[in-house]
Amino acid sequence: MEIRLEPAVLAGFRFAGVAAGLRSEPGRKDLGIIVADAPVSAAGVFTTSRIKAAPVLVAQDHLRSGRLQAIAANSGSANCFTGKAGIRLARDSCAALASAVGCEIELVAPCSTGVIGHLYDLEKYRAGIANAAATLKPEGLTDFANAIMTTDTHPKLASTTAGLGGTRITIAGCAKGAGMIEPRMATMLAFIVTDAAVRPPQLRTVLKNVLPRSFNAITVDGDMSTNDTLLLMASGAAGNRALSGRDLQKLEKAIGDVAATLGRELVRDGEGASKLVTIEVRGARSEADASKIARSIANSPLVKTAFFGCDPNFGRIAMAAGKAGVEFDPERLEVSLAGIKIASRGALEVEALAEAAARMKEREFALTLDLKMGKASARVITCDLSYDYVKINAEYTT
Amino acid sequence: MEIRLEPAVLAGFRFAGVAAGLRSEPGRKDLGIIVADAPVSAAGVFTTSRIKAAPVLVAQDHLRSGRLQAIAANSGSANCFTGKAGIRLARDSCAALASAVGCEIELVAPCSTGVIGHLYDLEKYRAGIANAAATLKPEGLTDFANAIMTTDTHPKLASTTAGLGGTRITIAGCAKGAGMIEPRMATMLAFIVTDAAVRPPQLRTVLKNVLPRSFNAITVDGDMSTNDTLLLMASGAAGNRALSGRDLQKLEKAIGDVAATLGRELVRDGEGASKLVTIEVRGARSEADASKIARSIANSPLVKTAFFGCDPNFGRIAMAAGKAGVEFDPERLEVSLAGIKIASRGALEVEALAEAAARMKEREFALTLDLKMGKASARVITCDLSYDYVKINAEYTT
Numbered sequence: 118m119e120i121r122l123e124p125a126v127l128a129g130f131r132f133a134g135v136a137a138g139l140r141s142e143p144g145r146k147d148l149g150i151i152v153a154d155a156p157v158s159a160a161g162v163f164t165t166s167r168i169k170a171a172p173v174l175v176a177q178d179h180l181r182s183g184r185l186q187a188i189a190a191n192s193g194s195a196n197c198f199t200g201k202a203g204i205r206l207a208r209d210s211c212a213a214l215a216s217a218v219g220c221e222i223e224l225v226a227p228c229s230t231g232v233i234g235h236l237y238d239l240e241k242y243r244a245g246i247a248n249a250a251a252t253l254k255p256e257g258l259t260d261f262a263n264a265i266m267t268t269d270t271h272p273k274l275a276s277t278t279a280g281l282g283g284t285r286i287t288i289a290g291c292a293k294g295a296g297m298i299e300p301r302m303a304t305m306l307a308f309i310v311t312d313a314a315v316r317p318p319q320l321r322t323v324l325k326n327v328l329p330r331s332f333n334a335i336t337v338d339g340d341m342s343t344n345d346t347l348l349l350m351a352s353g354a355a356g357n358r359a360l361s362g363r364d365l366q367k368l369e370k371a372i373g374d375v376a377a378t379l380g381r382e383l384v385r386d387g388e389g390a391s392k393l394v395t396i397e398v399r400g401a402r403s404e405a406d407a408s409k410i411a412r413s414i415a416n417s418p419l420v421k422t423a424f425f426g427c428d429p430n431f432g433r434i435a436m437a438a439g440k441a442g443v444e445f446d447p448e449r450l451e452v453s454l455a456g457i458k459i460a461s462r463g464a465l466e467v468e469a470l471a472e473a474a475a476r477m478k479e480r481e482f483a484l485t486l487d488l489k490m491g492k493a494s495a496r497v498i499t500c501d502l503s504y505d506y507v508k509i510n511a512e513y514t515t
Numbered sequence: 516m517e518i519r520l521e522p523a524v525l526a527g528f529r530f531a532g533v534a535a536g537l538r539s540e541p542g543r544k545d546l547g548i549i550v551a552d553a554p555v556s557a558a559g560v561f562t563t564s565r566i567k568a569a570p571v572l573v574a575q576d577h578l579r580s581g582r583l584q585a586i587a588a589n590s591g592s593a594n595c596f597t598g599k600a601g602i603r604l605a606r607d608s609c610a611a612l613a614s615a616v617g618c619e620i621e622l623v624a625p626c627s628t629g630v631i632g633h634l635y636d637l638e639k640y641r642a643g644i645a646n647a648a649a650t651l652k653p654e655g656l657t658d659f660a661n662a663i664m665t666t667d668t669h670p671k672l673a674s675t676t677a678g679l680g681g682t683r684i685t686i687a688g689c690a691k692g693a694g695m696i697e698p699r700m701a702t703m704l705a706f707i708v709t710d711a712a713v714r715p716p717q718l719r720t721v722l723k724n725v726l727p728r729s730f731n732a733i734t735v736d737g738d739m740s741t742n743d744t745l746l747l748m749a750s751g752a753a754g755n756r757a758l759s760g761r762d763l764q765k766l767e768k769a770i771g772d773v774a775a776t777l778g779r780e781l782v783r784d785g786e787g788a789s790k791l792v793t794i795e796v797r798g799a800r801s802e803a804d805a806s807k808i809a810r811s812i813a814n815s816p817l818v819k820t821a822f823f824g825c826d827p828n829f830g831r832i833a834m835a836a837g838k839a840g841v842e843f844d845p846e847r848l849e850v851s852l853a854g855i856k857i858a859s860r861g862a863l864e865v866e867a868l869a870e871a872a873a874r875m876k877e878r879e880f881a882l883t884l885d886l887k888m889g890k891a892s893a894r895v896i897t898c899d900l901s902y903d904y905v906k907i908n909a910e911y912t913t
Contacts, residue, residue, distance in 0.1 A: 168837030168845045198833050198845060200861040233830025234863030338816040340831075341838040418736040418816065418900070419908055426909030432631025433738075435596050439566030440739040447566045447596060463598040465632030502816070503909075507902050510817055511824030 120378045124258035125276035125289040127312040129154050129352025131253040134260030137245025139193035139237045148245040149264035151188040151308060152218050152253055157352045159185035160320040161226065162328065164345035170197030172227040173344060175207040179223050183317025185350055186220040189213075189246065190228040190265050190306060192293075194237040197229070197343045206236055213243045217250035228306050228346050230267055230293065262291035265306050268509055269295045273382040279371040281364045284357035286313040290375045294337065294383035307332065307347045307379055313368055314353035315360060323369045324349050331376035335498045336415045337387035338506070347376075384498045389505030392424050393481045399494040400487040406443045407495035410486065413441035414497075421502035429454050429473035431465055438486060449489040455482035518776045522656035523674035523687040525710040527552050527750025529651035532658030535643025537635045538591035546643040547662035549586040549706060550616050550651055555750045557583035558718040559624065560726065562743035568595030570625040571742060573605040577621050581715025583748055584618040587611075587644065588626035588663050588704060590691075592635040595627070595741045604634055611641045615648035626704050626744045628665055628691065660689035663704050666907055667693045671780040677769040679762045682755035684711040688773045692735070692781035705730065705745045705777055711766055712751035713758060721767045722747050729774035733896045735785035736904070737814035745774075782896045787903030790822050791879045797892040798885040804841045805893035808884065811839035812895075819900035827852050827871035829863055836884060847887040853880035 134149040161180045163173050179185065189210055196203045211225035218225075229237075252260075262272035276289035290309035315323070324347070332347060349372070360368060385393050396415045401407035414420050417437040423430035434452060438445075448463040455476035457469050476482060532547040559578045561571050577583065587608055594601045609623035616623075627635075650658075660670035674687035688707035713721070722745070730745060747770070758766060783791050794813045799805035812818050815835035821828035832850060836843075846861040853874035855867050874880060 164837075166834065166837030167839070167841065167843055168833045195830065197830070198858070198861065198863060200846065233833055234858070234865070340815050340817050340834060343830075343834055343837055417738050418904070419738050422905050422908035425905065428909070432593065432595070432741075435566045435631055436564065436738060436741055439562075439564030439741055441565070443565065445565055448598065460596070460632070463596065465596060467632070502905060504902055504905050506816070507820050507823065507900060507905060510820035511826070 120275055120277045120374050122275055122382070124274050125287050126255045127287045127289055127310055127352065129157065129312050129354030130310050131255055132257030132261040133249040133252045133254070134257065134264030135245055135249045135252065137248070138241045139191055146260065146264040147193045148191045148242065148249060149261035150214060150246065150249045150253070151261060151310065153186050153350060153352050156184045156186045156220065156224055157350050158183060158315050158317045158320045159348065159350045160317065160324045161346065161348045162324060164341060164343060166341055166343050168198060168343045170195050170229060170344040171199055171203035171207040172196055172229045173346060174204065175211065176226040176228065176346060179226055182223065184224060185226050186224040187214050187218050188226045188228065188308060188348055191237065191242070192265050192267055193231045194235050195229050195231050195233045195344050196236065197233045199234065199236050202236060206239060209239055210242055213246040217246050226348055230265060230306055230344050233343065258289055258291060265293045267293065267295060268388055269293050270386055273379055273386065275375045275378040275382070277371050277375055279367050281313060281357045281360065281367060284355055286311060286355040286357060288371050288375050290379050292379040292383055295386060295388050305342055305345055309372060309375055310350045310352070311372065312352050312355040314355065314357050315351040315368065319360060319365060320349060320351055323372055326369055327373035327376045331373060331380045334496055335380040335384050336412065337384060337500055381498055384500050387500040388509045389503040390500030391503055392501040393498065394424055394500065395483045395496060395498050397483060397485045397494065397496045398488065399485065400489045400491060401493045402491035404493045404495050407493050409443050410438050410441045411495050411497040413437045414484065415499035418502055421499065424477070424501035425503045427474055427477040429459055429470045429477060431460055434484065445488045445490050451487040451489065453485045455479065518673055518675045518772050520673055520776070520780065522672045523685050524653045525685045525687055525708055525750065527555065527710055527752030528708050529653055530655030530659040531647040531650045531652070532655065532662030533643050533647045533650065535646070536639045537589055544658065544662040545591045546587070546589045546640065546647060547659035548612060548644065548647045548651070549659060549708065551584050551748060551750050554582045554584045554618065554622055555748050556581060556713050556715045556718045557746065557748045558715065558722045559744065559746045560722060562739060562741060564739055564741050566596060566741045568593050568627060568742040569597055569601035569605040570594055570627045571744060572602065573609065574624040574626065574744060577624055580621065582622060583624050584622040585612050585616050586624045586626065586706060586746055589635065589640070590663050590665055591629040592633050593627050593629050593631045593742050594634065595631045597632065597634050600634060604637060607637055608640055611644045615644050624746055626742070628663060628704055628742050631741065656687055656689060663691045665691060665693060666786055667691050668784055671777055671784065673773045673776040673780070675769050675773055677765050679711060679755045679758065679765060682753055684709060684753040684755060686769050686773050688777050690777040690781055693784060693786050703740055703743055707770060707773055708748045709770065710750050710753040712753065712755050713749040713766065717758060717763060718747060718749055721770055724767055725771035725774045729771060729778045732894055733778040733782050734810065734813045735782060735898055779896055782898050785898040786907045787901040788898030789901055790899040792822055792897050792899070793881045794895045794897060795881060795883045795892065796886065797883065798887045798889060799891045800889035802891045802893050805891050807841050808836050808839045809893050809895040811835045812882065813897035816900055819897065822875070822899035823901045825872055825875040827857055827868045827875060829858055832882065843886045843888050849885040849887065851883045853877065
């Protein structure tokens with residue numbers, strides 16, 4: 118199955134994205150909606166922050182039934198740290214879309230991203246919903262993806278197809294990210310829809326299984342947002358038979374590939390990122406151990422600035438691995454950077470460093486640590502820490 | 516007791532710092548020694564990294580007796596990830612100083628900082644030790660402090676005095692830091708000496724007690740080094756009577772003040788730092804809870820870039836507090852930035868932000884969160900994340 122970095126048309130879904138005036142830049146798209154033809158299976162994961170935005174609380178509540186018919190997502194305001202007024206605003210926002218679509222309020226999930234501590238204007242929002250509902254179309258996913266961007270430089274889209282018991286099904290998704298990205302169970306905002314028929318409990322399991330290798334295996338700056346949301350909807354319009362065994366695995370693999378691709382694109386477009394680096398830790402005693410070390414390296418400012426400087430700085434890699442709180446034997450450690458072995462058996466391979474430095478000039482490379490302690494492994498995708506990360510974040514008010 | 520940012524002369528100790536040619540910059544001081552007139556009480560804390568430098572392993576071993584007579588500290592090479600050859604080098608380095616001073620090898624603690632994965636030249640080191648031993652003097656602490664610097668822009672020194680049962684005792688210390696600073700039990704390299712008479716077990720307790728509010732309450736980039744070492748020596752030459760009760764507390768307070776001052780100076784001179792920010796979390800259920808939130812804020816790249824941009828970005832503060840894994844009620848949270856209340860009772864005080872932004876132009880300010888959940892509190896001192904942090908670390912090989 119090929120993953121394409123573009124939208125797709127799926128039976129049972131329509132999309133729209135409009136400029137509702139919720140952002141300070143006039144004319145910029147800031148409100149997107151996804152609408153299914155009828156109530157469909159849905160699953161979601163959300164930020165584990167103690168400070169959850171109002172739309173997160175409302176969406177969690179609405180998702181308990183395992184069904185949704187519509188999603189409304191806006192940029193320009195996170196509707197977070199807004200107290201009871203924020204909850205009321207999120208519910209009124211659901212009501213606006215429910216009324217436009219003709220469904221129950223509880224079948225709408227709200228999502229917001231942008232400045233924290235501010236309420237958006239409900240009248241502008243309602244007018245935007247009306248405008249969006251009037252422009253819904255099956256080809257509208259790119260408009261939706263554009264409406265949810267903040268510091269992203271371009272919309273992130275991915276799609277694929279799979280054959281399930283003779284029926285061809287389609288999966289499409291989009292995401293926004295750029296900063297505040299180290300989801301512990303979701304990313305900033307991501308949406309994946311499929312026309313496959315999947316029961317809600319199956320969809321929840323699929324979501325749980327694809328997370329560790331997609332949105333939970335990426336980081337930009339180690340910061341987790343108050344609004345992180347990932348929603349998955351399945352319309353069933355493709356008409357496949359009830360899923361089990363190999364077909365369910367195929368669906369999970371296809372959704373996982375779309376999720377991993379969106380995650381990767383989020384890091385590639387991370388704030389100020391000029392390098393995409395895959396950190397792989399192998400030979401660990403457990404996946405948890407491998408993941409801890411990979412994450413410690415992926416989030417170390419000293420390692421990330423070395424990536425930016427194309428500096429094969431083994432010392433910082435060793436430092437970040439060592440501080441992860443995982444037992445391993447430095448004497449067995451083997452490290453490859455951009456395909457070049459730079460350390461093994463407790464010693465640096467000094468003569469290999471120049472070649473590694475040259476290869477680090479590429480836009481993408483891998484850093485691999487083999488602990489030689491066991492058989493478990495884990496991967497985290499990260500980016501470098503550049504002048505532009507500082508520039509973007511010293512000048513932008515979240 | 517006043518803390519002075521300068522060295523002091525203490526009965527029983529002499530210091531030196533020389534250029535031994537261990538660094539690439541010719542003529543730059545890179546080898547320092549501290550020598551006591553006789554074996555004295557000593558205590559130390561070290562990095563908890565899984566990758567410990569050879570000098571850390573040797574110093575830990577030598578400190579088991581609770582006594583030291585001399586310390587040798589070099590910059591230019593960390594002697595880390597250097598295998599058995601590194602251990603041999605650290606021991607031979609101790610032997611060189613032991614022979615120059617006329618003490619047992621086990622009474623010498625070695626410390627190194629600089630590039631990881633390289634051995635320094637033992638012959639140059641030995642010549643440097645001979646030179647340093649010939650230039651030892653009671654006024655030599657500044658020379659020593661200069662010899663251990665890496666990306667530091669100036670040496671960090673602090674001293675004070677205290678009256679213990681009618682005897683005036685003196686405490687002096689120095690430290691080097693700048694980057695890779697989030698000690699979990701020590702800093703990069705720090706040395707504190709006193710002429711007070713203290714038994715080794717008392718000295719160990721004092722060290723343990725002063726850490727949480729000094730070197731463990733600072734961060735530059737959240738990265739912990741492989742070589743972090745803090746050593747404390749007490750010559751007893753002041754001739755105070757055996758310490759207990761209030762006198763012991765007075766000594767602990769004085770040593771704690773010197774340690775806290777050195778820690779603060781490390782952050783002030785953090786790589787690229789232009790702001791010194793004290794993060795205080797109050798009203799927590801436990802000190803551990805308060806510390807987790809303070810640390811999460813202090814290490815967030817998004818918060819640190821906002822400090823650099825003088826941006827009173829409540830959203831990022833809320834994000835970093837929320838992701839710390841501590842239960843609290845956002846509706847009770849009260850936040851003050853640079854002395855201005857910017858949020859309380861679940862709502863942002865929008866009209867206060869301009870004044871807070873203006874006050875953030877100062878070089879030092881505080882960020883205070885009151886959780887209103889309990890009575891515990893914690894403080895962490897941090898700095899901003901600037902273009903210069905990226906510049907220094909994209910261009911320097913550790």
